[in-house]
Amino acid sequence: MNPVADKTNLLDFDRQAMEAFFSGLGEKSFRATQVLQWVHQRGVDDFAAMSNLSKELRARLQETAQIRLPELVMEQGSRDGTRKWLLKLDSGNCIETVFIPEADRGTLCISSQVGCSLNCTFCSTAQQGFNRNLTAAEIIGQLLVAYRALGDTPKGERRISNVVLMGMGEPLLNFDNVVRAMNIMTDDFAYGLSKRRVTLSTAGVVPMFDRLREANHVSLAVSLHAPNDELRDQLVPLNKKYPIAELLAACRRYVDGAPHRKITFEYVMLDGVNDSPAHARELAGLLEGVPAKVNLIPFNPFPNTSYVCSRPAAIAEFRRIVTHAGLVTVTRKTRGDDIDAACGQLVGKVMDRTRRSQRLAVGQERMVR
Ligand code: SAH
Secondary structure (H helix, E strand, O other): OOOHHHOEEHHHOOHHHHHHHHHHOOOOOHHHHHHHHHHHHOOOOOHHHOOOOOHHHHHHHHHHEEOOOOEEEEEEEOOOOOEEEEEEOOOOOEEEEEEEEEOOEEEEEOOOEEEOOOOOOOOHHHHHOEEEEOOHHHHHHHHHHHHHHHOEOOOOOEOOOEEEEOOOOOHHHHHHHHHHHHHHHHOOOOOOOOHHHEEEEEOOOHHHHHHHHHHOOOEEEEEOOOOOHHHHHHHOHHHHOOOHHHHHHHHHHHHOOOOOOOEEEEEEEEOOOOOOHHHHHHHHHHOOOOOEEEEEEEOOOOOOOOOOEOOHHHHHHHHHHHHHOOOEEEEOOOOOHHHOOOOOOOOOOOOOHHHHHHHHHHOOEEEOO
């Protein structure tokens, strides 16, 4: 048998890549559909159990291919029902994946890179630096691990109805692998999620917007966080490369000709930095004419940050002003903050050992392996 490392990981393949793989083996393209269904719909990772494949093909796949998932090393459950999984990758790096249950949906927040290269000043992932891109298998593997851990509802429905690429990393800087993984999410023979229920969040890698629309027209969220270039340059340094005017032009193109589509603009609420009524009015003016929703995110603190979350009254007033200007504005509920699973708190590697060991002591955390 080939060593594990030499085997092709079929988790890396969307339909197109899977069809190419089977045609390379001299097999018909419908084999791609069958294997996608086994792996992603039934959660089977043993080729021997794939009973509608010929015996010879099963043997051949066992010899040359594998379905290799990231290794689940730790699971934590929040008081509010949020769950977080720490996954170990081949290289020894770790990433985090978070499930957020709500009354009408279940959202999985997944990572696209180990660390991040963008250095947004209010984000704890930035402090960790950038290590590498995730493979498509590692991205879609987060869904598979979560599906397995969550099981179905008593009615037999899947618990994950939405996926957001809002974990660690900048998805548009890992374009090909992210698109492959999203193709699997939106493929009817895999997860069958509608494109509207898969949301890619970006700090604004402008040149990739048009390509994304062409590759897979999923929902787009843009981390705006400031209503002018001067302030945004400080918070999201990528703005110096792709300033707000270019960013908004790319946003308009993304939803052009798709009348019901809106871009979500994320805006982290930082006390005394970007949260004044004047900022709110400036934001409303900036987004005039853009098909936009605004998502206000209360800042989630992390060790060694000097930022503080805006006061609730300031957030409420900010929201009132932006709503009054005609924009649908929601304040995102902070979820899972007791297990450091909230936005901007994902760090992957186990960094705050002290707090984690305290939690272990109170039994909120359990080792899976
Ligand atoms: N790189 C992508 C996706 C990752 S971050 C992006 O920038 O969009 C997902 C969202 O959480 C982004 O809007 C990000 O700006 C926000 N975020 C980061 N750190 C945060 C923090 N400490 N508190 C609240 N939101 C934060």
